[in-house]
Amino acid sequence: MLRIPRFTPQIPTLLIAAGLALAPASASAGPETTDYGSALPGFALFGWASPPHDSTSVARYAELAATGFNVTLVALDEQGTYSDNIERLDASRPSGLRNLLLDNDLDDVSLSEPPSMQLADDIAARYRDDPAFLGYYLGDEPSADFFPRLGEWFGILRTRDPAHPAWNSLCARGAFATRADFQTYLEQYVAATHPAVLCNNQYDFQLTHDSGYLTENVATMGAVARANGIPFWGVVQLVEHWIYRHVTDGMLRWQVAQWLAWGAHGIGYFSYWTPPPIPGYTWEPAMIDWDTGAETENYRRVAELNARVAPLGSTLAGLRWLAAEHAGSVPPGGVPFTPDTVVTAVDGRATLGWFADTRGSTYLFIANSDSLAPQTLRLTLADGRPPWRMQDAGTTWTRLTTGADGRVTLALDAGDFTLLRFPARSSRAGVEPPRGPATPGLRVSPNPAFGRVRLDVSGAADAARLDVVDPAGRVVWSHAVPPGASTMTWAGERGAASGVYFARLSGPGGVIVRRIAWLGGR
Numbered sequence: 001m002l003r004i005p006r007f008t009p010q011i012p013t014l015l016i017a018a019g020l021a022l023a024p025a026s027a028s029a030g031p032e033t034t035d036y037g038s039a040l041p042g043f044a045l046f047g048w049a050s051p052p053h054d055s056t057s058v059a060r061y062a063e064l065a066a067t068g069f070n071v072t073l074v075a076l077d078e079q080g081t082y083s084d085n086i087e088r089l090d091a092s093r094p095s096g097l098r099n100l101l102l103d104n105d106l107d108d109v110s111l112s113e114p115p116s117m118q119l120a121d122d123i124a125a126r127y128r129d130d131p132a133f134l135g136y137y138l139g140d141e142p143s144a145d146f147f148p149r150l151g152e153w154f155g156i157l158r159t160r161d162p163a164h165p166a167w168n169s170l171c172a173r174g175a176f177a178t179r180a181d182f183q184t185y186l187e188q189y190v191a192a193t194h195p196a197v198l199c200n201n202q203y204d205f206q207l208t209h210d211s212g213y214l215t216e217n218v219a220t221m222g223a224v225a226r227a228n229g230i231p232f233w234g235v236v237q238l239v240e241h242w243i244y245r246h247v248t249d250g251m252l253r254w255q256v257a258q259w260l261a262w263g264a265h266g267i268g269y270f271s272y273w274t275p276p277p278i279p280g281y282t283w284e285p286a287m288i289d290w291d292t293g294a295e296t297e298n299y300r301r302v303a304e305l306n307a308r309v310a311p312l313g314s315t316l317a318g319l320r321w322l323a324a325e326h327a328g329s330v331p332p333g334g335v336p337f338t339p340d341t342v343v344t345a346v347d348g349r350a351t352l353g354w355f356a357d358t359r360g361s362t363y364l365f366i367a368n369s370d371s372l373a374p375q376t377l378r379l380t381l382a383d384g385r386p387p388w389r390m391q392d393a394g395t396t397w398t399r400l401t402t403g404a405d406g407r408v409t410l411a412l413d414a415g416d417f418t419l420l421r422f423p424a425r426s427s428r429a430g431v432e433p434p435r436g437p438a439t440p441g442l443r444v445s446p447n448p449a450f451g452r453v454r455l456d457v458s459g460a461a462d463a464a465r466l467d468v469v470d471p472a473g474r475v476v477w478s479h480a481v482p483p484g485a486s487t488m489t490w491a492g493e494r495g496a497a498s499g500v501y502f503a504r505l506s507g508p509g510g511v512i513v514r515r516i517a518w519l520g521g522r
Contacts, residue, residue, distance in 0.1 A: 039135070039163050040197060041098070043265055043313040044233055045306055046071040047272025047287060053077060053084050055273075055293060056091050064272065065095035067287070067299065068306030071266070072099045074137050076275050080104030082126060089132040098134035100167050101127060106136075111152055124160035135196070136166040143171075144188050151192035158194075165196030169235065172202040173217035179333065182217070186224040198225045201235035201270060204255075207245045214258050216333030219324070222262040226321070229474030233266030234259035238298060239274070240284035249301060250371045250414025256309060257367035257417040261353030263321035267309060269302055311394020312365075312419055319355035319363055320469070320502055323511035326351055328369060342422055345380035347407075351417075358500045360424030360515055366410065367417035377410045387420040397421060440464060440481075440512065442505045448517035452491045455503055457481055464507030468516070470496070481505065492521055 050072045051060045064072065072092060078084075080102040092099055109120045127133040136157055138150060154166045170189060176182040186198065202217035204210050218234060225232035236255040240246040247255075256267055274283055274290035283290070287299040327337035328349030337346055342362055346352070353365035364387070368375045381387075384406045388397040400408050400420070410418060441458040455466060464481040468490050476496050479488060490503070498520035505512045 039165060040231065041070050041266075043310065043317045044071045044268075045069045045266065045310060045313075046073055046268045047302070048073050048235060048268055048270045049078075049273055049275075050075045050088070051273055051288070053079070053087070056084075056087050058091050058094050061088075061092040061097055062095045063288075063295070064092075065097050067303040068310050069272075070097060071134060072097050073268075074100070074102050076273065078102055085127070089127070089130050093130070093132040097132060099132055100135050100137040101133065102137040103127075106138075106153060106157075109153070109156060111156070117156075120156050120160055124157065128161045128164055133164060135164045138166050138168050140169045141171045141175075141200075142168055142189075144185055147188055147192035150189075151194075154193040154195070166193070167195070167197065167199070168193075170198065170200040172200050173213040173220065174202060174211055179216050179220060183220050183224060186220065190224060190228050190230075195230065197231050197233060197266070199233040199235065199266070199268070201237070201268075203237035203244050203270075205237055205245050205247060205251055206243050212332055214255065215326075215331040218258050218262045218264070219333045222264070222321070222324075226263075226469070227475055231265035231317075232263075233268060234264050235268035235270055238269045238302065239271050239286045240282070241275075242281060246284060248372070248414070250373075250416075252301065252305065252415070253413070253417065254367070254369075254371035254415030256305065257351055257365075257415060260309075260313060260316060260417065261324045261351045261365050261367060263316065263324075263353065263355075265313070265317045267313065308392045311392075312390065312417075315390065315394060315419065316353075316355060316363075316365060319357050320513075322354040322356055322502075322504070322513050323506075324351070324353045326369065341382050343379050344382050346377065347380075348375050348377040350375075350377050354511075356502070356513065356515070358515075362422040362424075364420045364422065365417065366412075366420065368412040368415055371415040374411065374413050374416075377412060379408045379410070381406055381408060385422075387422045390419040390421070440505055440507060442466075442503060442512045442514055444503055444514045444516055447515075448519050450519045451521050452489045453503075453516055453518060455488045455490060456485075457488070457505060458485045460484060460486065460505075461507050464505060467504045467506070469502050469504060470499070476501070481507070490516075492518060 046069050052075050082103065085101045085103060088099060103123050105119060105123055109116045138153060142150060157166050171185065173179065173182045176185065198221055200221060202214050204212060204214045221232045236252065237244055237247055238252065259267060271286040273288045274286040276290055285296040285298065287296060287302055289296055324335065325337040326334040327346035330336045337352060339345060349369040351367040351369050355363040355365065366377065381402065384402060386400045386402045386408055389400050390397055402408055440460040443456040445454050457466065460481045460483055462483055466479050466481050466488060467475050468477040469475050477490050477493050498518055501516040501518055503514045503516055
């Protein structure tokens, strides 16, 4: 009997006849750590779910890849057999796709049964040398009581195949009573499995109302992922089904924008292949029609959107995420925009994601927060110097112009987005990303520095925190900051190598980031 949960996101369990006779873990798999950075794509694009196995062919996977997808997940009729997995790898390999595969033989592998370790060896040997293999799919929306068993499998697979991560899509914020409960769930998962990436879906557009959980969901996912030095992905609502309504172009763009603004390294769409009909359950056609196998209007919509998302997402994935803010209106879980040293005012409803590169340039991902209507957003610049705007293809940047009032005007369609780049500003203390007059001050000295770096904080409010992060987003040092003024030092704890780091002071008033050029210990 199948013991790996494998439900498709937010489909009633009657759709998939899956048993959940969970075997308790009898021993810990251990906290082995592996750098999966080279295994995961820099920015992932995928559709849930893949073609059914009777439609597995080179042509069908070339069709899937033509949308811009570079990762595939399980099919709706997934049986988790070795023969089906090999067929899928063979079909997808010519298109350069990489697959997350379910192998149900793993059900019979347990640390409490030492002879089963030979089967674990066999499972890893089946796929690890195939260039079309990305990792091991271990189920959708697992409950916390299943984490010990997942942790056991993660550890067993990691020992035998350190280059290919195990993977789950997790429960959404809407499944929990509070945001704190959701964060605890994510942290328990990380502690149990030591994953390479976090992923989940939160669908806000219901038939009768908007649930309003998406921002809390994305912000919490991002915070837990960054605290553990791993990326995170998000699955967006594409198809009308069950309690979820039709998604317009603006609603689709708006969802993608919320994930990108908070620094997601991957976007998935539900669904690629339309699930089969179920009595009492209405499905709008997905990207591929279930009955005819024909490409639908949703196929065109996603392909056109991915042509923009792929280069933009890849660019953002190579930057250091700093903060996300909301101007005009603030959703639950969001942070209000604060005037800063780059942009002093935003006219209109906007979602803003702040990023920086290691050379000190500041990037602003900005999206229209209205998913139903176009908006003209106007940015007042601190020094009047206009930014550069990334073009849709991602290969060129165009210098914008400012009006007589020193403002930049951006006309964005419903839910639409763009990326701006502000050249580096020189500063004795380092880079000057967004900071408002009401936020605390942060000074780094000396900079560059050997040995100890002095971090002077002024005007800190309650609940402030000072982190030092590396360019990959890993927190290498973190301390709570007392109210008022204080001085702390950082000396490359946790085995930090010489290089570029970022000191990030965050609190109720906003976020300040300073670039640190650390030359190592004396």
